[in-house]
Amino acid sequence: MPAKRTPARRPTMKDIARRAGVSESAVSFALNGRPGVSETTRARVQRVAEQLGWRPNTAARALSGEGAATVGFVLARPAHTLGVDSFFLQLVSGIQEVLAERHLGLLFQVVEDIGDECAVYRRWWAEHRVDGVLVVDPRAEDPRPGLLNELGLPAVLIGGAPDEGHQGLSTVWADDAGAMASVVDELTALGHRRIVHIAGLRDLAHTRRRIRALRAEAERRGLGEVESVTTDYSDTEAAAVTRRVLDSAAAPTALVYDNDVMAVAGVAAASELGFSVPADLSVVAWEDSALCRIVKPWLSALSRDSVEFGSTAARELLALLDGGPARTVRVPVPRLIERDSTAVVRAG
Structure with missing residues (x-):
């Protein structure tokens, strides 16, 4: 009877590092x-990986039955606000583009609150449903980073900031303070001194950053009639506050x-109140x-590549799944596009 063959060991990133020096x-x-x-090092590493027959860990784990070949994404926001939110549609599009290159699935779930979101992570971890997760809407005193570190579930926080202390998680962030400063710069240049910021959810970290940035810019310029009002992101609350x-x-x-909504x-x-924009x-x-660009007049707006934002977050998660270190990545500051909805303050 022939001796039982020992399965060949799959090459690892450590093997590639050793061979490539x-x-x-x-x-x-x-x-x-x-x-x-x-680029020289990149080419050498890729050549060695090909020679060794290396494949990404996620794919190898899926083939061996050890991994899920799936990434999780939980959204704790009011469901009625999501159907027309272009940011999340574009963000998910960018995430899916990158995951598709590695034949990975995206498991998406909407929940009522952060408590429910944490429960989903525990269940996914216990059931081996996902290999890692993408986390959005960081909050003050956020319980999710600690939980994900405790579970050992690789995660990328989308929209965090370097000074918010999310140890163990990779972070992809945009400079909300810089973006708000650019808006205030434009409005004050047009003569505006009474500015109201109709913000999103009160507990979100990026909402708080924008509110702080507006307050700081107002103090720096001596603007006394500036305030922020939080909402649930819906058109209904926005209209009521307006x-x-x-x-x-x-x-x-x-x-x-x-x-935009x-x-x-x-x-x-x-x-409706007789104000002309x-x-x-x-x-x-x-x-x-x-x-x-459909409403009249066309709206001045802060523009960013939300698809690339999602792609960047997905690439960072894949890097974690392949054994790379957690790190912080900054995407470009949103750029103000001036259209027909902003103008010089009318005299008198």
């Missing part, structure tokens, strides 16, 4: 298309909305989209 981190950067290594602030004795001359609803509400009121939307 580089560190494991350099191998991770090279194989995942991330900056940090020269009516309330415009009905005040010292109505604002400029409104900044935290997404709220901005469109705000323009409609302002028009931009003659009486300037409007800026935080997220640019087709909606901003």
Whole structure:
């Protein structure tokens, strides 16, 4: 009877690093298309990986029955606000583009709150449903990073900031403070001194960063009539808040909305009250989209590549799954596109 053959050991990133004469981190950067290594090193690492027959860990684990070949994405937001939110549609599109290259699935779930989200992570971990997760909407005193570290579940936090202390997780972030400063720069250059920021959910870290940035910019410029009002991101609340602030004795001359849907609803509400945009009121939307170019007038908006934002987050998660270190990656600051909804303050 022939001797039983021992299965061949699959090559690892450590094997590639040893053969190529580089560190494991350099191998991770090279194989995942991330900056940090020269093109010569990248080519050498890729050549050695091909020679050794290396395959990404996620694919190998799926073939051996040890992994799920699936990435998880849980969203704890009011379900009624998601259907028209262009940011999340584009974010998921970018995530899916990268996952498809590795034949990985995306398991998506919407829940009521953070407690439910944490319960989903525990269940997925216990059932080996996912190999890693993408986490959005970081919060103050957020329980999720600690839980994910405890579970040992690889994760990338989308929208965190370097100073928020998410140890063990990779972070992909945008400079909300810089973006808000650019909006205030433009509005004050047009003569606006009464500015209201109609913000998103109160507990989100990026909402708080935008509110702090607006307050800091107002103090720096000596603007006394500037405030932020939080909402649930819906068109209904945006319209209600718009009516309330415009009905005040010292109505604002400029409104900044935290997404495109709220901005469109705000323009409609302002028009109902007899305000003309931009003659009486300037409007800026935080997220640019087709909606901003359908409404009349076209809306000035902060534009960013949300698809690439998602792709970057997915690439960082794949790097973690391949054994790379956690790291922080900054995407470009959203850029203000000036259109027809902003103008010089009317005299008098």
